[in-house]
Amino acid sequence: MFRARTPITAWLARPLLAAACMLCAANALAQDVEEAAPAQQPENVRVEYAQVLRAEPVFQTLRATSMVERCEASTPVRDDEEHPTGFARVIGAVKGALTPDPKVEEVAPSAGGQCRMVPVEREFRRPIAFDVDYVHRGVKYRSRLPADPGNRLRVRVSVTPVVSGETP
Known part of the structure; x- marks a missing residue:
């Protein structure tokens, strides 16, 4: 885990780390939505x-x-x-x-x-x-x-x- 040297940086590091994780998760969800396009029907x-x-x-x-x-x-x-x-x-x-x-x-x-x-x-x-x-x-x-x-x-x-x- 990330250890801060001063109490102020520790206080800022946790919310920044949480925000970065949320952005990565949102990006992964957006890619899943794009890939879930309807499948093409086979041609007759x-x-x-x-x-x-x-x-x-x-x-x-x-x-x-x-x-x-x-x-x-x-x-x-x-x-x-x-x-x-x-x-x-x-x-x-x-x-x-x-x-x-x-x-x-x-x-x-x-x-x-x-x-x-x-x-x-x-x-x-x-x-x-x-x-x-x-x-x-x-x-x-x-x-x-x-x-x-x-x-x-x-x-x-x-x-x-x-x-x-x-x-x-």
């Missing part, structure tokens, strides 16, 4: 399955340009047929549409051709998501999902009452 949730009608991929298109060395022969290649006729003309037109320039032959750089850097643009497509149409309890829905769900889709069903400002 269940997991069910929906029938997938369609899953359509969503693509991202990326374009990249790279520089490629192209070498051409120093002398152009002669075309043996000056005026093709009939079926050869059709084949020549298709071949001409698919090749960049039929009069220029690409050669290796060591063959002494003229070389230059040419930009070549490439396009890449990759799936980034799926637009999924599905039916749950007769109602049709659409969602964008990160992966193809397959034939069935797990759905979260939550039931919450609507509370209005007016009570009947």
Whole structure:
């Protein structure tokens, strides 16, 4: 116990000690009241399955340009047929549409051709998501999902009452 050296300090020490104890007890009671807040009711949730009608991929298109060395022969290649006729003309037109320039032959750089850097643009497509149409309890829905769900889709069903400002 606390011993005072003089009678005046002993007379003041006891009430101060009692006041400090009462403040600590009041603080502890206040914390107990705050912690006694009403417990939350568990949420009304269940997991069910929906029938997938369609899953359509969503693509991202990326374009990249790279520089490629192209070498051409120093002398152009002669075309043996000056005026093709009939079926050869059709084949020549298709071949001409698919090749960049039929009069220029690409050669290796060591063959002494003229070389230059040419930009070549490439396009890449990759799936980034799926637009999924599905039916749950007769109602049709659409969602964008990160992966193809397959034939069935797990759905979260939550039931919450609507509370209005007016009570009947």
